[in-house]
Each structure stands twice: as C-alpha cells, then as structure tokens.
C-alpha cells in the first residue's frame with residue numbers, strides 16, 4: 001500500500017472533525033487517503049469502544065478512505081515512548097504516505113499533543129536506514145498540522161472544502177453515540193447546536209479565503225510561491 005495522504009489522530013472522531021474535509025477533497029482529486037487512530041476511545045464518556053469502531057467504519061466509507069486502522073493505545077494515556085514511536089514508524093513504512101496530517105502540537109488533552117509528537121517524531125524515525133524495525137525506510141515528504149478551534153493561531157493555509165462540507169458533516173454524524181444520543185443531564189450539546197458550531201467555525205475559515213467553507217492548517221516550514229501574479233486570495 002502506498003498512500004498519498006495519511007491522517008493521525010488520538011481519538012476516532014478527531015480526524016473527521018479536524019480534517020475530514022481535506023481528506024474527502026484529496027480523495028475527490030484521486031489520491032489514496034487513509035487514517036490511523038491511536039486509541040479506541042474507551043475512556044470517552046459516551047459510547048463503547050465497540051460502538052465507536054462501527055461508527056468509525058461508517059465514517060471512513062463516507063470519506064472514501066482506502067485504509068483505516070486503530071493502534072489500540074490506551075485512551076487518555078497516549079505516551080511519547082520510544083516503543084510507541086517504533087510502532088508508528090512501522091505503520092509509516094508499511095503505508096508509505098507522502099503527506100502526514102497530524103494534530104496540533106499544543107492543547108488541553110494530553111492525548112492530542114502527544115499524538116502530534118508521535119506522528120512527527122515517528123515520521124522522522126521511519127526514514128532512518130538503521131532503525132531496529134523491519135520494512136523499507138520511508139520518510140513522508142510533508143507534515144501538516146490541524147488547527148485548534150480555540151485560541152485561533154494564524155493558519156499557514158486554508159483549503160476550500162465548500163464541495164466537501166456536507167460529506168464531512170455526514171461523516172461526523174456517523175458517530176451517533178457521541179453526537180446524536182442525548183444524555184439525561186443535558187451536559188453534551190444536541191446535534192443541532194454542534195452542527196451550528198461546526199458550521200460557524202468552518203464557514204469562518206472559508207471567509208478568510210473568500211470561499212463558503214474552509215479547513216485551516218499550519219506547517220512549520222515556509223510556503224513557496226512561484227508566481228506572485230497568480231497568488232490566490234485577494235488582498236483586503
């Protein structure tokens with residue numbers, strides 16, 4: 001298997017929420033797209049790990065992923081250990097992605113920033129010839145990071161997901177145990193409220209590039225522009 005794009009996330013619905021649009025868009029273009037979830041989400045307040053597995057499979061179909069796997073690390077205890085890095089480096093060697101999408105490197109939930117570090121450091125290790133695991137060395141060319149909803153930093157770029165937004169929302173909605181089952185105490189917002197929230201956020205990202213919906217990403221390197229006459233997004 002040689003993937004073009006591979007998304008890493010700590011929990012099963014993280015991928016759909018943070019980068020479902022770009023994954024669907026890359027699939028629409030004709031690229032091979034996959035996702036790896038580090039945990040089964042067994043510590044989540046709602047839904048069993050088994051329910052979430054079925055939901056994740058349904059969401060993968062909506063997004064058109066050619067590959068999805070779960071690494072079964074303990075939920076709420078994703079650790080940046082050498083052992084975990086080797087395991088993920090093995091996954092990267094097996095799937096040979098050109099581009100990795102990783103979670104943002106800061107945040108409240110330790111699983112999220114630890115998943116970010118694991119994806120980043122394992123991508124490097126996977127390219128080392130003498131690494132003590134099997135498989136051909138492979139280092140993804142590019143790592144892009146999803147943006148946190150709160151504490152909005154300046155994104156490096158925004159992808160127009162106007163044509164993919166409804167499918168992204170459909171993929172999120174596959175996680176029925178997370179978003180559609182209303183709890184007694186009403187601690188979790190109902191789906192309509194969540195839809196509004198996602199709609200507002202991705203619509204806002206879209207307005208930054210004068211499109212209806214967008215997903216924002218950040219890269220650590222500079223972006224190269226070849227032709228300044230053809231640069232997109234009108235100045236304001």
Ligand SMILES: [Zn+2]
Nearest residue numbers: 010011014112
């Ligand atoms: Zn998460």
